[in-house]
Amino acid sequence: MATAPTVRLxxxxxxxxxxxxxxxxxxxxxxxxxxxxxQVGYRLVDxxxxxxxxxxxxxxxxxxxxxxxxxxVATKVxxxxxxxxxxxxxxxxxxxxxxxxxxxxxxxxxxxxxxDKYVDSWRAMVRxxxxxxxxxxxxxxxxxxxxxxxxxxxxxxxxxxQIELHPFFPQPQMRAADAERGVLTQSWSPLGRGRGILPxxxxxxxxxxxxRSPGQVVLRWHVQLGAVPIPKSASPERQxxxxxxxxxxxxxEEMAGISSLGRGRFGGDPMTHEEF
Ligand code: NDP
Numbered sequence: 072m073a074t075a076p077t078v079r080l081x082x083x084x085x086x087x088x089x090x091x092x093x094x095x096x097x098x099x100x101x102x103x104x105x106x107x108x109x110q111v112g113y114r115l116v117d118x119x120x121x122x123x124x125x126x127x128x129x130x131x132x133x134x135x136x137x138x139x140x141x142x143x144v145a146t147k148v149x150x151x152x153x154x155x156x157x158x159x160x161x162x163x164x165x166x167x168x169x170x171x172x173x174x175x176x177x178x179x180x181x182x183x184x185x186x187d188k189y190v191d192s193w194r195a196m197v198r199x200x201x202x203x204x205x206x207x208x209x210x211x212x213x214x215x216x217x218x219x220x221x222x223x224x225x226x227x228x229x230x231x232x233q234i235e236l237h238p239f240f241p242q243p244q245m246r247a248a249d250a251e252r253g254v255l256t257q258s259w260s261p262l263g264r265g266r267g268i269l270p271x272x273x274x275x276x277x278x279x280x281x282x283r284s285p286g287q288v289v290l291r292w293h294v295q296l297g298a299v300p301i302p303k304s305a306s307p308e309r310q311x312x313x314x315x316x317x318x319x320x321x322x323x324e325e326m327a328g329i330s331s332l333g334r335g336r337f338g339g340d341p342m343t344h345e346e347f
Pocket of ligand 1: 091092093095098117118180209211212234258259260261262263264265269284286287301302303304305306307310312313338
């Protein structure tokens with residue numbers, strides 16, 4: 072069985088170097104996919120209150136026959152629940168839906184600068200970590216300025232920033248900004264949701280050379296960038312394929328060729344996107 076190595080977060084916690092995404096699965100789909108993924112070797116699962124599948128994710132973890140302490144479960148606070156007290160109660164609801172005593176990684180899903188409550192949410196996350204019900208705290212879709220504001224106002228940096236990252240949107244500046252601040256970058260939509268990345272020539276050429284699938288080449292590109300991808304797959308075959316990216320290496324030229332596919336984001340802009 073393939074397993075992923077781990078990377079060390081600034082707070083000392085270990086994070087598997089690849090994880091399973093669960094959007095847009097419903098509870099029933101997530102339960103099956105998470106159980107199968109853990110059985111083929113995944114040890115990191117990404118969900119969110121917004122995905123409305125935390126019950127299924129929790130059931131998948133509970134029935135996979137893998138000790139709970141070996142699994143890293145990440146969930147996120149949605150826009151509607153931002154603010155100090157509402158983040159504390161939203162966390163409690165997520166924890167109950169997951170059926171878990173603690174959550175490994177809790178993220179602010181989007182900054183929502185117009186709402187301007189993310190610092191209050193962050194103070195609540197700091198408290199949840201101090202209370203021991205969350206192991207690591209982080210953010211998603213944050214800019215460098217927004218991370219700096221958290222640091223300035225609370226003295227605590229996020230362990231993780233989960234951002235849109237794939238060969239069509241390689242984000243060199245944001246990755247560098249995260250790294251400068253000791254923040255681990257996680258990649259959402261790491262395969263670009265299959266929107267034309269897999270057949271692109273630099274990906275196909277590298278896949279032919281290393282005798283791997285285009286999906287594996289793209290996920291290996293993330294690993295070599297130092298980012299942790301969370302590809303979603305409901306298929307056990309593709310889950311297994313996606314996990315099996317730790318025994319080959321792309322050359323510097325292949326890495327640069329894949330990064331040169333950059334053309335822009337397809338998801339929301341963190342400065343303007345509103346998610347509730
Ligand atoms: P991905 O880039 O992970 O692409 C998923 C799609 O690719 C699915 O259709 C899947 O189909 C297919 N696929 C998976 N593996 C392969 C493969 N090896 N070869 C070919 N096709 C493949 O996109 P997502 O948008 O799902 O992003 C991943 C996760 O990131 C989400 O599930 C979610 O957890 C998180 N996310 C976070 C966001 C945030 O704001 N923080 C925003 C968006 C996503 P199949 O299932 O049939 O295998």
